[in-house]
Amino acid sequence: MTSAAAVRRRTPADKFEDRRRELADAALLALADLGYARTSLRTIAEHTKFSHGLLHYYFADKVELITYCVRRYKAACVQRYEGGVGEAATAAELAAACADGLAAALGEAPLMHRMWYDLRTQSLFEPAFREDVAEIDDSLRDMIWRNVTAYAGLAGAEPTCSAADAYALFDGLFQQALLRHLADEETALDDLRRGVREPFPRLVG
Amino acid sequence: MTSAAAVRRRTPADKFEDRRRELADAALLALADLGYARTSLRTIAEHTKFSHGLLHYYFADKVELITYCVRRYKAACVQRYEGGVGEAATAAELAAACADGLAAALGEAPLMHRMWYDLRTQSLFEPAFREDVAEIDDSLRDMIWRNVTAYAGLAGAEPTCSAADAYALFDGLFQQALLRHLADEETALDDLRRGVREPFPRLVG
DNA sequence: CCGCCATTTGGACGAATGTCAAGATTTTCT
DNA sequence: AGAAAATCTTGACATTCGTCCAAATGGCGG
Numbered sequence: 146m147t148s149a150a151a152v153r154r155r156t157p158a159d160k161f162e163d164r165r166r167e168l169a170d171a172a173l174l175a176l177a178d179l180g181y182a183r184t185s186l187r188t189i190a191e192h193t194k195f196s197h198g199l200l201h202y203y204f205a206d207k208v209e210l211i212t213y214c215v216r217r218y219k220a221a222c223v224q225r226y227e228g229g230v231g232e233a234a235t236a237a238e239l240a241a242a243c244a245d246g247l248a249a250a251l252g253e254a255p256l257m258h259r260m261w262y263d264l265r266t267q268s269l270f271e272p273a274f275r276e277d278v279a280e281i282d283d284s285l286r287d288m289i290w291r292n293v294t295a296y297a298g299l300a301g302a303e304p305t306c307s308a309a310d311a312y313a314l315f316d317g318l319f320q321q322a323l324l325r326h327l328a329d330e331e332t333a334l335d336d337l338r339r340g341v342r343e344p345f346p347r348l349v350g
Numbered sequence: 351m352t353s354a355a356a357v358r359r360r361t362p363a364d365k366f367e368d369r370r371r372e373l374a375d376a377a378l379l380a381l382a383d384l385g386y387a388r389t390s391l392r393t394i395a396e397h398t399k400f401s402h403g404l405l406h407y408y409f410a411d412k413v414e415l416i417t418y419c420v421r422r423y424k425a426a427c428v429q430r431y432e433g434g435v436g437e438a439a440t441a442a443e444l445a446a447a448c449a450d451g452l453a454a455a456l457g458e459a460p461l462m463h464r465m466w467y468d469l470r471t472q473s474l475f476e477p478a479f480r481e482d483v484a485e486i487d488d489s490l491r492d493m494i495w496r497n498v499t500a501y502a503g504l505a506g507a508e509p510t511c512s513a514a515d516a517y518a519l520f521d522g523l524f525q526q527a528l529l530r531h532l533a534d535e536e537t538a539l540d541d542l543r544r545g546v547r548e549p550f551p552r553l554v555g
Numbered sequence: 556c557c558g559c560c561a562t563t564t565g566g567a568c569g570a571a572t573g574t575c576a577a578g579a580t581t582t583t584c585t
Numbered sequence: 586a587g588a589a590a591a592t593c594t595t596g597a598c599a600t601t602c603g604t605c606c607a608a609a610t611g612g613c614g615g
Contacts, residue, residue, distance in 0.1 A: 180471075180475035270468070275533055278529075306548070309545070310523065324487070340515050
């Protein structure tokens with residue numbers, strides 16, 4: 146709050162906020178590369194065209210920067226899943242589309258998801274991260290829940306579990322798949338697809 | 351391998367190995383307190399009655415120490431769950447016992463489980479941890495699977511999902527419950543109990 | 556009691572960390 | 586163009602980090 150960040154707001158269209166986003170995006174890449182424990186402000190700066198001192202011009206301290214990163218990740222996250230699974234005609238198609246979507250997300254950006262799980266774990270130790278992490282978790286849970294309720298609609302039934310339980314299931318499957326995928330297990334993605342598609346019928350009734 | 355640890359083996363009954371265990375247990379407490387990212391060798395030493403230099407007498411470097419900690423955690427882990435759920439007469443009783451067991455484990459040692467998830471996430475970045483972490487994950491999966499098959503036996507049915515899928519479900523539920531429990535949500539433990547007990551019937555058939 | 560060896564201490568090292576401020580540079584406005 | 590403000594670089598600071606090592610301590614067999 147006492148940093149330069151809180152005071153300055155001269156240029157009308159927020160070039161200031163743009164630069165913050167740019168720096169945060171670079172920080173997210175660094176976090177995905179190295180993990181929270183090994184990411185310093187200087188290594189973050191090396192992922193940008195700027196020097197390390199600039200980070201303290203735009204962020205009060207490291208916690209504020211990482212917190213901003215979490216929020217930024219959330220923005221990209223909800224945007225990605227917002228236009229989700231809408232064009233499935235049958236229940237089985239929807240389950241398959243959901244499974245393919247999750248497997249594709251894992252296959253295309255495993256490091257980003259690794260970073261998400263890292264940040265979520267950090268929130269267990271750093272209360273400053275908790276609120277934003279919980280919000281992301283909520284939006285992911287809602288994303289899953291939209292799929293489950295859509296499946297139930299197509300199947301002419303009602304969900305038989307809570308949104309939290311459904312999210313726990315798919316999140317657990319996704320995390321295990323990530324672990325195995327990063328350990329170079331070839332079947333990880335296929336197993337994830339199967340593991341996601343299969344339980345749908347059991348979640349409604 | 352070039353450390354003192356590999357050479358010395360004088361005293362017959364391994365006092366050396368005992369001290370390694372003692373130091374590793376202290377390190378586990380430190381990791382549970384602070385998390386991997388904030389745990390230094392000096393803070394680990396502060397959790398013991400020894401000075402920081404001693405750690406390098408028993409462990410070549412930090413990675414070897416943490417790796418040893420992971421293995422040590424595994425030993426305590428499998429020992430705890432080995433004598434598990436054997437005295438349930440009905441399927442419903444077994445599901446309830448399993449739910450109570452998981453909720454009790456979370457309620458009694460939330461920081462230890464926080465540490466486990468931290469170490470598991472670290473293994474995503476540090477390949478040196480991967481093998482041991484995967485072994486722990488396997489033994490946890492087996493522990494869950496024993497409960498599921500036992501439930502199936504009492505219910506006179508066969509499991510309808512793989513061991514990996516069942517573990518993903520319960521692990522996801524546990525992790526969500528841990529997040530909420532550490533965020534002081536009062537209903538976390540009860541929700542975990544319900545969330546564990548409820549899906550059992552859907553896992554067999 | 557002495558000497559040997561395992562154990563432990565405490566300090567030192569170079570490197571890396573988060574933070575900060577003074578100055579250089581660029582942009583903006585009149 | 587020139588002044589003022591915003592932006593960026595550079596170097597420094599006090600800590601802390603992992604690692605190493607010489608010396609002190611301890612116990613045990615001779």
